[in-house]
Amino acid sequence: MKMLSCKEATRLVSQGLDRELAFGERIALRVHLVLCAGCRNVDRQLSFLRRAIRRLPASVDEPSR
Amino acid sequence: MGVEKKVSSPPSRMSADFRSQIEGQRAYLLRYASLQLRNPEAAEDAVQETLLAALAGEAGFRGQSNLRTWLTGILKHKIIDAIRKTTRETAVGTFDEDPDIGAFGYKFKQNDHWQERPTAWSDPDSALEQKQFLAALEKCLKGLPARTAQAFLMREHLGLETDEICKELSVTATHCWVLLYRARMALRQCLEQSWFGATGAKGG
Numbered sequence: 130m131k132m133l134s135c136k137e138a139t140r141l142v143s144q145g146l147d148r149e150l151a152f153g154e155r156i157a158l159r160v161h162l163v164l165c166a167g168c169r170n171v172d173r174q175l176s177f178l179r180r181a182i183r184r185l186p187a188s189v190d191e192p193s194r
Numbered sequence: 195m196g197v198e199k200k201v202s203s204p205p206s207r208m209s210a211d212f213r214s215q216i217e218g219q220r221a222y223l224l225r226y227a228s229l230q231l232r233n234p235e236a237a238e239d240a241v242q243e244t245l246l247a248a249l250a251g252e253a254g255f256r257g258q259s260n261l262r263t264w265l266t267g268i269l270k271h272k273i274i275d276a277i278r279k280t281t282r283e284t285a286v287g288t289f290d291e292d293p294d295i296g297a298f299g300y301k302f303k304q305n306d307h308w309q310e311r312p313t314a315w316s317d318p319d320s321a322l323e324q325k326q327f328l329a330a331l332e333k334c335l336k337g338l339p340a341r342t343a344q345a346f347l348m349r350e351h352l353g354l355e356t357d358e359i360c361k362e363l364s365v366t367a368t369h370c371w372v373l374l375y376r377a378r379m380a381l382r383q384c385l386e387q388s389w390f391g392a393t394g395a396k397g398g
Contacts, residue, residue, distance in 0.1 A: 134306030143375040147349065147356045167311035175378050177318045178385075182350040186225035187328035 133161045138168045142175055209252070216248050219265050226266060229332070230273045230347050232340060236280070240272040247272075270352050277344065278362055312382075315390040327389060334384035338377055345370060346377035 133141070138161040141154055150158065162169050223244060227237035247268050248255070255264050301309040321327040335343055341363065348359045360370045 134302075135308050136302045136306035139379065140371075140375055143378050144371050146378075147371060147374055167308045167313075170312045170314050171379075171382065174312070174315060174318075174382050177315070178378060178381055179350055181318075181322060181328070181331055182347075184322060184328055185229055185332060185351065186222070187325050187332075 133157050135161075135165060135168055138162070138165065139171050142168065142172045146175065146179060212252055213249060215261060216245055216265065219262055220245065222262060223265060223269055226269060227273055229335065229351060230344070231276055232343075233280075236276050240269060240276050243272045244269040273352065274348075274354075274362065277348070281362060281364055312386075315386070318390075321389065330389045331381075331385065334381050334388065337384060338380055342373050342377045342380070345373040346381075349374055 138158060141150060141158045144150065145155075145158070162172060220241060223241045224237060227240045228234065231237040231240060244265060248265055251268075255261065303309050315321075335347070338346070345359055345363060345365075348354045348362065349356065354362075356367060356370050356374075360367050363370070365373070
């Protein structure tokens with residue numbers, strides 16, 4: 130299996146939030162993430178971004194929960 | 195548009211109480227709509243239509259859900275209608291944003307590996323509880339190109355699936371994924387500069 134570049138890996142991280150990755154893609158990504166701290170950080174940060182966006186708009190009055 | 199539009203001609207048996215409760219959500223709904231629709235008039239119109247639909251459909255609200263949640267659900271549909279309208283009015287071929295994501299400020303080397311390896315953010319969960327953080331995030335969103343922001347918010351804020359977004363924006367699935375990728379990476383970069391870099395330890 131060809132090693133992913135960081136660009137390809139971050140693309141798959143992003144697409145993994147939008148579609149189900151193919152088996153080969155999942156494996157390749159997992160291998161890359163094990164070896165690459167930079168892409169692991171991006172992986173976490175993009176998931177965080179998803180949670181953050183759902184908080185918008187910031188309530189001006191009472192919290193909505 | 196400084197003039198506050200009022201909801202007009204309510205059905206006669208409308209409870210005044212319900213009406214004022216709905217009006218009380220206007221400011222929130224407008225902020226919600228303004229995230230998605232950069233044209234202030236379009237945002238105002240979507241909210242107005244939402245309030246009218248809510249008044250006409252009071253029976254549909256049985257108090258089992260939060261009023262704000264119910265209204266937001268109606269507003270989502272109005273926002274999608276507005277986006278659809280804009281897409282229809284925008285001529286095909288005006289979608290000419292440079293697909294080179296390098297333009298967004300983060301850089302890969304020639305071999306597509308990091309030029310500067312992304313570092314971990316310190317305590318992002320506590321940032322979520324801070325209004326200033328959410329304000330910084332909104333500011334980053336406003337800095338995205340319009341169509342990129344649109345696709346991203348349809349996905350992450352309205353919660354649409356990619357195929358619906360493609361359809362509404364008349365782009366291919368591949369292009370859609372590219373837009374979402376660019377939006378995420380640009381926002382990541384923006385937050386790092388405006389928030390996490392500024393509050394956390396620098397360097398590394």
